[in-house]
Amino acid sequence: MINVHIDGQRCKGCYLCIAVCPRKSLGVAAVLNKKGVKPVEFKKGAECIGCRFCATMCPDCCIEIEKE
Ligand code: SF4
Numbered sequence: 835m836i837n838v839h840i841d842g843q844r845c846k847g848c849y850l851c852i853a854v855c856p857r858k859s860l861g862v863a864a865v866l867n868k869k870g871v872k873p874v875e876f877k878k879g880a881e882c883i884g885c886r887f888c889a890t891m892c893p894d895c896c897i898e899i900e901k902e
């Protein structure tokens with residue numbers, strides 16, 4: 835089981851993580867965060883293979899990948 839944790843309040847909306855996800859599992863949320871940007875979210879029903887590309891790419895370390 836792989837859990838993708840995204841700190842949506844700290845996300846600055848650069849969307850670099852979306853670009854590197856090989857499974858296209860990350861998308862843009864509908865609601866603005868406290869910074870006034872639409873943060874990244876994990877798409878419902880999407881698959882994560884635990885590659886950590888997104889977490890490595892994020893300049894603000896907003897993503898953590900947890901493997902159980
Ligand atoms: S790379 Fe980080 S800051 Fe940029 S959109 Fe993704 S989670 Fe947000």
Ligand code: SF4
Nearest residue numbers: 855882883885886888
């Ligand atoms: S760990 Fe890999 S597959 Fe999972 S959301 Fe991040 S980039 Fe996509």
